[in-house]
Amino acid sequence: xxxxxxxxxxxxxxxxxxxxxxxxxxxxxxxxxxxxxxxxxxxxxxxxxxxxxxxxxxxxxxxxxxxxxxxxxxxxxxxxxxxxxxxxxxxxxxxxxxxxxxxxxxxxxxxxxxxxxxxxxxxxxxxxxxxxxxxxxxxxxxxxxxxxxxxxxxxxxxxxxxxxxxxxxxxxxxxxxxxxxxxxxxxxxxxxxxxxxxxxxxxxxxxxxxxxxxxxxxxxxxxxxxxxxxxxxxxxxxxxxxxxxxxxxxxxxxxxxxxxxxxxxxxxxxxxxxxxxxxxxxxxxxxxxxxxxxxxxxxxxxxxxxxxxxxxxxxxxxxxxxxxxxxxxxxxxxxxxxxxxxxxxxxxxxxxxxxxxxxxxxxxxxxxxxxxxxxxxxxxxxxxxxxxxxxxxxxxxxxxxxxxxxxxxxxxxxxxxxxxxxxx
Numbered sequence: 019x020x021x022x023x024x025x026x027x028x029x030x031x032x033x034x035x036x037x038x039x040x041x042x043x044x045x046x047x048x049x050x051x052x053x054x055x056x057x058x059x060x061x062x063x064x065x066x067x068x069x070x071x072x073x074x075x076x077x078x079x080x081x082x083x084x085x086x087x088x089x090x091x092x093x094x095x096x097x098x099x100x101x102x103x104x105x106x107x108x109x110x111x112x113x114x115x116x117x118x119x120x121x122x123x124x125x126x127x128x129x130x131x132x133x134x135x136x137x138x139x140x141x142x143x144x145x146x147x148x149x150x151x152x153x154x155x156x157x158x159x160x161x162x163x164x165x166x167x168x169x170x171x172x173x174x175x176x177x178x179x180x181x182x183x184x185x186x187x188x189x190x191x192x193x194x195x196x197x198x199x200x201x202x203x204x205x206x207x208x209x210x211x212x213x214x215x216x217x218x219x220x221x222x223x224x225x226x227x228x229x230x231x232x233x234x235x236x237x238x239x240x241x242x243x244x245x246x247x248x249x250x251x252x253x254x255x256x257x258x259x260x261x262x263x264x265x266x267x268x269x270x271x272x273x274x275x276x277x278x279x280x281x282x283x284x285x286x287x288x289x290x291x292x293x294x295x296x297x298x299x300x301x302x303x304x305x306x307x308x309x310x311x312x313x314x315x316x317x318x319x320x321x322x323x324x325x326x327x328x329x330x331x332x333x334x335x336x337x338x339x340x341x342x343x344x345x346x347x348x349x350x351x352x353x354x355x356x357x358x359x360x361x362x363x364x365x366x367x368x369x370x371x372x373x374x375x376x377x378x379x380x381x382x383x384x385x386x387x388x389x390x391x392x393x394x395x396x397x398x399x400x401x402x403x404x405x406x407x408x409x410x411x412x413x414x415x416x417x418x419x420x421x422x423x424x425x426x427x428x429x430x431x432x433x434x435x436x437x438x439x440x441x442x
Contacts, residue, residue: 053084054086057112057116058115059090059096060095061118062097062120063119063122064120066122067120069159071158078160079166090110091110098119098145100117100133114137114166116134118145128150129148130162131146133145134165156201160197160199163175163177163178164176164178176440177198179394179437180196180438180441181437182195182206182435185429185431186212187428188430191210199425200412200427211233215259218438220264224241225242226269227260234255235257236252250269250271250286251273253273253291256279257272258273259271259303263306268283270283270304270305272304279300281294281295281302294331301319302316308353311330312327315348316345323345325339339361342361342362342363345359345370346360350393356372356417357371360388368381368386369391371419383415383422388403390436394414395440398416400415401413401435411427412425412435
């Protein structure tokens, strides 16, 4: 069975031995405090593949902010069966070495094999065999990067996950789904009317979003693989800002059933709804924390938009943001330690990160039109939309703002990105 977006089984783990290429548009800038130096030996047979596998792995690892590539040893040809002399790589200051091969199979697939070596400890860290169709070679490279990331950091890699975002181009709105680096984008929905607020379901493969095709905001869920849609909220007035609960059973939404914008919970199975906020002011943009016990949202109940927190069933809310007079677009890290949001500062909209335990706020960008932060599923990167040098851009940043990446994206006005969950 080959590796594909619909099925990630079929990858063979390689145990330690002792027991015309696509162009990249990912731009990485900044310098991290501590980065693992890595090297990639030329993959045997890689010239036969239609994508630059090693280049994709390099870009993935560097985008994480935790790795930097060192110059490879020239003229060395290694594959996953080799027992390399690690001394020359150690002299290049590499801590780890990736070797491997790409073989065209009789059925047209490619067998991508790799092995990882700890250069410092002279240790074989194992590897994998990934038989894939030509169209899934990029996914295989992302899986290679995930393997390396997890082996060396102890945390899951996010390179084989997907993102969603919306573009407006020539009066047409499009909902895009792409790889985590922005490449391989495919349109899930086109519409002459606005599409806003895409939100991934916790198990992946499904997005909720708001469509204005009925001349008013209505919430749908959308199966990516089939294109099948389901109406989730079409109540009187406005239906907006969908947010899935961690278990996928409940959808939060901002409704105007009683006149003002208030936050409601909607049972995904039955469609029944209940009101969570009772302020009489504008309450909107709800998001769950990872535990499913708390909800963060934006309210102007204090006179200007600020971020508040309440229990999952509503009740009294406590104010979370105090710095600045205008704070919106909350996003909570998967470990519950960090709040990302957008603050208006001297007329500029800037991405901020708050350590929730201490309340310390850090501005992590130097752009002025940031919007819609979304955490990677491992919590180590934040994706957001902004304008860079006068052009719309889709960006990622590390939590300290030291490493930023401009992702590949479709042309047009880019807005409202959302990072999908880990691939099962």
